[in-house]
Amino acid sequence: MTQTSGHAPAIDVRGLTKRFGDKLVVDNFDIAVPRGAIYGFLGPNGSGKTTTIRMLCGLLLPDAGQGTCLGFDVRREARQIKTQVGYMTQKFSLYEDLSIRENLDFVARMYGVPQRRSRVESALTELGLADRAGQLAGTLSGGWKQRLALAACLIHDPQLLLLDEPTAGVDPKARRDFWDEIRRLSRQGVTILVSTHYMDEAVQCDFIAYIAYGKKLIDGPAADIPRMVGLTTWRAEGTELAALELALAGQPGVAQIARFGASLHVSGRDAAALQATVRQFEARGTQRWSLQPAGLEEAFIYLMAGAQDNFAQGPS
């Protein structure tokens, strides 16, 4: 790898747009993903995450927009991109009527992996499935299917991993293991673009892009997102939280109220107005109030609510 390509972003696209019929699924989407980064893709269902990922790896042809993926043109060089990208689909897409080994062998052949047999065997060993290699993939549990799918998209040592909600329906332990693996790959220089609904996964990303209804609402280093959204959050602990939630709704400065276990997080962008409201309620003495830094989760709940409002006011 040359010096320049080492510094060039793994993904650099601008104005990516996709329509299905008259429905605008992805609208003028820009993203620049640095090499070796873990880039989180967040957004509600149907926000265009999957469509964007598919356009990046050449499965869908963009209606408009341009850019490069691993230095190859996303419109014209889909084949070159495909050889160096590992794409893990949202739904399990290996052959359920093929065994674990047969699936890995098939994928390895498709990518022309050198020393295929030993590569497949070592993948099986790494997976911990060497003694179950003859089992049909369809009989695996959700967690194992996910691990197999990851192993399959890593078999040709791709430079870029596109993971579309890889941990949906997987138990917490398996998710934790999965993310350990993702971080290990990232340390080895693999660029990873991962879409997710989970906040605990979002916080593991270096960068985050939040999209809703086909539009990117925010994009930046994960640590900067709350600041970029500009929320102030107050935390209320105590009793009668349900009543408090009702009473707070629509008060000056209160943009969002979210329940977190035994506490209520009250957030807003107008810090002064929010503080005034909070002081009033604090005076009643039912709850203990404390100011706390706004987290990613509040930021995203806020973004999502805002996006829905925009959508309700009429499509642009």
Next chain:
Amino acid sequence: MNWFSPARFAAVLIKEFIQMRRDRVTFAMMIGLPIVQLLLFGFAINSDPRQLPTLVELNDDGPVVRAILAGMATSDYFDFIGVVQGPAAGEAALRQGTASFVVVIPAQFERDVVRGQHPDILIAADSSDPTAVAGAAAALGGIVAGAASQTLTGPLQPLAGTTAPFGVVVHRQFNPEGKTSTNIVPGLLAIILSMTMVMITAVAIVKERERGTMEMLIATPVQPLEVMAGKILPYVLVGYVQTAVFLVAAFVLFSVPFEGSFLAFLIGFNLFILGNLALGFLISTLARSQMQAMQLSFFTILPSILLSGFMFPFAGMPGWAQALGTGVPATHFIRLVRMVMLKGADSADVAGQFGALATITTVFALLAMLRYRQTLD
């Protein structure tokens, strides 16, 4: 990194073989179908039926008449169900369908035979189903002549030796075809291959799409030709197995001859299989679900049965139907198989059929390749 990689083709090929082996029901169908079809069509469809109900209008009686009637009865074509009085009764029986034949022995038949006056026996046949009576009518001449020669012995010997001592007039012009199964069985091969080949490949791509594996498949650098060839070739081999099973059954059960060049058969057969597989693949790229693919397959199989000359004589169809039939691969393959198996044709005789099959196959394959999407659009 070009348009065809043998390794990726091999990958698709191997995968298809494994999946075919795992799908026991489909595999059993592929092997069992030719046998079941052959038995059903070969035995059930019989345009040369025996034991046809026959009435006799006896206006004379004697040894010659009895010998003729006995000869007809033993031929197995005619089942004598009774005697009628007068032409009106016989006509009515034919019209009502209670009898397929009425044999009319004229008055003074015996005397006229002995006198060498060459009387005629009239055999009225129910012509509403010409194929049904064709075989029996064709056999009639031989039966009657044979019966007469047995009877005309002793002093009557000279009569048997000369030209026929009496005539047989059949009230219907027939076109004797011989055994039906000889004609049906070679055509049936085309129908069986059309059905299984088109249907199996028709679901090939749709199945990947429905199961969600298409997304993974096209995320790899695989090329359309690799997918198409890899998916089609295993079924070419299935077609070979089907045909082998079929030929053995046709030979053993129906004694269908194989007069012509096996090479000609083999070339035509391979072209035909490829044509059907390409058609199936094309359907697969058009259909949105496996259900749709099945329906579309049936839609293409009907012309193979109805317009190909399998069921009805091709020459008897109107011009537009012949034009449609010409676009159906089965039409050319049925002609080819009949020519090769029954008439002893060789490659040069069936060159026209080769050309037609190759053209149709190429068109289907090109359309399929154009329709095949490398994206999910």
